[in-house]
Amino acid sequence: MSVIEVNKGNFEEVVLKSEVPVLADFNAGWCGPCRAMKPMLDELAEGNEAYKIVSIDIDEEDELADQYEVSSIPCLVVFKGGEEVNRSVGLIAKEAIADLVEG
Amino acid sequence: MLDIIVVGAGPAGMTAAIYARRAARTVLVLEALSYGGQIINTPDIENYPVEAHISGFDFSTKVYEQAKGLGAEFKFEKVVGIRREEGAFVVETAKNAYEACAVILATGSENRKLGLEDEQKLTGRGVSYCATCDGNFYRRKTVAVVGGGNTALEDALYLSDLAEKVYLIHRRDSFRGEETNAARLMERANVEIVWNSNVTRLLSDKRLTGIEVTNKVDGSVRTIELNGLFIAVGRVPENQNFASLVNLDEAGYVVAGEDCHTSCEGIFVAGDNRVKTLRQLVTATADGAMAATEAVKYINSL
Numbered sequence: 001m002s003v004i005e006v007n008k009g010n011f012e013e014v015v016l017k018s019e020v021p022v023l024a025d026f027n028a029g030w031c032g033p034c035r036a037m038k039p040m041l042d043e044l045a046e047g048n049e050a051y052k053i054v055s056i057d058i059d060e061e062d063e064l065a066d067q068y069e070v071s072s073i074p075c076l077v078v079f080k081g082g083e084e085v086n087r088s089v090g091l092i093a094k095e096a097i098a099d100l101v102e103g
Numbered sequence: 104m105l106d107i108i109v110v111g112a113g114p115a116g117m118t119a120a121i122y123a124r125r126a127a128r129t130v131l132v133l134e135a136l137s138y139g140g141q142i143i144n145t146p147d148i149e150n151y152p153v154e155a156h157i158s159g160f161d162f163s164t165k166v167y168e169q170a171k172g173l174g175a176e177f178k179f180e181k182v183v184g185i186r187r188e189e190g191a192f193v194v195e196t197a198k199n200a201y202e203a204c205a206v207i208l209a210t211g212s213e214n215r216k217l218g219l220e221d222e223q224k225l226t227g228r229g230v231s232y233c234a235t236c237d238g239n240f241y242r243r244k245t246v247a248v249v250g251g252g253n254t255a256l257e258d259a260l261y262l263s264d265l266a267e268k269v270y271l272i273h274r275r276d277s278f279r280g281e282e283t284n285a286a287r288l289m290e291r292a293n294v295e296i297v298w299n300s301n302v303t304r305l306l307s308d309k310r311l312t313g314i315e316v317t318n319k320v321d322g323s324v325r326t327i328e329l330n331g332l333f334i335a336v337g338r339v340p341e342n343q344n345f346a347s348l349v350n351l352d353e354a355g356y357v358v359a360g361e362d363c364h365t366s367c368e369g370i371f372v373a374g375d376n377r378v379k380t381l382r383q384l385v386t387a388t389a390d391g392a393m394a395a396t397e398a399v400k401y402i403n404s405l
Contacts, residue, residue: 072237
């Protein structure tokens with residue numbers, strides 16, 4: 001799988017109703033640390049069936065950002081069974097990203 | 104064995120790698136997070152020669168590609184220690200150990216924390232260290248900036264264009280930052296400066312709701328309701344892991360002159376983690392060039 005772009009319209013279907021855990025990356029194009037983390041997320045998503053990685057542009061999707069109280073980016077939120085189970089703010093290493101979902 | 108190991112892939116470390124490769128030396132750059140370092144947080148660089156405007160991330164990507172193109176190797180592993188072994192240095196990461204003739208420390212610095220309870224937990228939930236990154240979340244809201252240096256003044260100015268109200272909390276009765284910034288700030292109607300005061304408590308209910316501020320002069324305590332708190336109280340160098348190898352000053356910076364030689368022969372330092380008066384992109388890259396050149400000289404003398 002590759003990273004899936006998610007918006008308000010498909011958030012419920014792709015994230016909340018997902019059968020596997022979902023790592024949601026709240027980001028923006030003007031955010032340097034978000035851009036630095038993108039290649040790591042792409043690598044983690046590649047060939048990964050254990051969980052999904054989705055990307056949410058907070059400028060386009062401000063309602064989702066508000067709903068999940070995202071006030072600093074990059075912000076990674078892990079969802080399992082429609083519920084938030086873990087969260088991390090700021091640039092972190094690739095292993096630490098994987099640990100967020102797998103740990 | 105490698106010729107040179109560079110610790111840190113910010114502008115200083117990556118420039119060192121470029122110079123090492125241009126001198127036909129093998130070089131490995133070890134980095135804990137991603138290439139770029141602190142500069143990736145800067146949306147627009149306007150003071151680096153050649154380009155009038157470039158984002159910190161785009162700048163870093165160009166330098167990274169330049170270093171890679173010249174044959175520098177990068178590995179994303181956090182360095183946990185360095186030891187000396189029979190004329191070489193062993194650089195240890197969490198998983199591996201690498202050997203080189205010379206080491207360049209280009210680890211930069213990180214944001215200084217206030218050290219208050221729940222500070223970590225509330226980061227991203229109302230507490231931020233980057234006004235340009237997170238300011239947009241606080242349009243028409245109430246925020247505070249803590250600090251009195253240039254970064255704090257610039258953050259307060261930037262936020263005063265977005266937020267309804269900006270408090271600037273400073274522990275002294277005058278600013279250390281530039282006069283022009285201070286003067287511009289005083290003119291803003293929506294900025295209130297809280298002098299001689301420290302933030303002594305973070306108030307929260309799932310996210311930050313306010314702060315408790317204590318006046319150092321009369322001891323009075325005041326509560327300020329807030330949506331966001333921007334902490335700009337300086338940076339601390341990331342040299343703790345090398346304190347047993349090279350001399351540090353009392354603030355933790357590696358003691359070295361313009362030639363980037365540390366107190367340990369064979370170990371060089373480049374960038375913001377070195378004792379210096381001006382910490383800028385251009386002085387970091389200059390250090391990288393110097394440290395690599397001196398490291399090559401040292402290797403040639405072995």
